[in-house]
Amino acid sequence: MSILIENLSKKFGTFSALSHINLEIKSGSLVALIGPSGSGKSTLLRIIAGLDTATEGRVWFTGRDSTFLSIQEREIGFVFQNYALFKHMTVWENIAFGLDIRSTSLNIISDQVKQLLKLIQLEKFADRYPNQLSGGQRQRVALARALAIEPNVLLLDEPFGALDIKVRKDLRNWLRRLHKQAPMTTIFVTHDHQEALEVADEIILFKQGRIEILGNPQDVYKHLTTNSSS
Numbered sequence: 001m002s003i004l005i006e007n008l009s010k011k012f013g014t015f016s017a018l019s020h021i022n023l024e025i026k027s028g029s030l031v032a033l034i035g036p037s038g039s040g041k042s043t044l045l046r047i048i049a050g051l052d053t054a055t056e057g058r059v060w061f062t063g064r065d066s067t068f069l070s071i072q073e074r075e076i077g078f079v080f081q082n083y084a085l086f087k088h089m090t091v092w093e094n095i096a097f098g099l100d101i102r103s104t105s106l107n108i109i110s111d112q113v114k115q116l117l118k119l120i121q122l123e124k125f126a127d128r129y130p131n132q133l134s135g136g137q138r139q140r141v142a143l144a145r146a147l148a149i150e151p152n153v154l155l156l157d158e159p160f161g162a163l164d165i166k167v168r169k170d171l172r173n174w175l176r177r178l179h180k181q182a183p184m185t186t187i188f189v190t191h192d193h194q195e196a197l198e199v200a201d202e203i204i205l206f207k208q209g210r211i212e213i214l215g216n217p218q219d220v221y222k223h224l225t226t227n228s229s230s
Ligand SMILES: Nc1ncnc2c1ncn2[C@@H]1O[C@H](COP(=O)(O)OP(=O)(O)OP(=O)(O)O)[C@@H](O)[C@H]1O
Pocket: 012, 017, 035, 036, 037, 038, 039, 040, 041, 042, 043, 044
């Protein structure tokens, strides 16, 4: 699914978190949002997910005006840092959760959860609770839960933020591989420029609620190295 952001602005009171953003994200691309803290990255992601509304402007999904669609109607999978796993549910139950509420049949749920457990390489951990997993394993379960609804779009806000470097690297390689297997439109926010350069097809650099530069990793790398204040 392609995403078109048209003249999108977001104000919190008198403060402009996003100003007149115009942006097209191609179907199946893997896009990184980078930029200083407070530059509007999460706000844009939340508006695309339907968790927040724009003050002005429109969001189009593959030619359909989706500005006012509900979260469910958007069929988007997301992993936000503060959107943790359910502590009282096992790995299996956490992954099946999105399927349950969409009233899928039990056999289908079972097959899909098995496939997802295989994908995140946690087949043996299905009966564990989140507090019995490492941070990286928990993130993989959160990703599996987001993927369970077979989303058209995957939004990841600092998905690997709290993890150590080795686990981050493993997960980012895993994300790259996953995206190759199933190239759904994916947008992720990261503070780590290296991560964005290594993983993304396209990078968008935000500054004070505006897009400073948008391009392929080579172009953005050049920009970052010649404008070291970014
Ligand atoms: N609910 C809110 N009410 C008021 N201001 C908000 C709200 N949410 C975000 N903001 C402000 O909007 C600006 C953009 O926030 P946003 O979370 O999008 O930034 P960000 O680029 O994702 O930052 P970070 O990298 O630190 O997560 C910030 O100045 C933030 O304080």
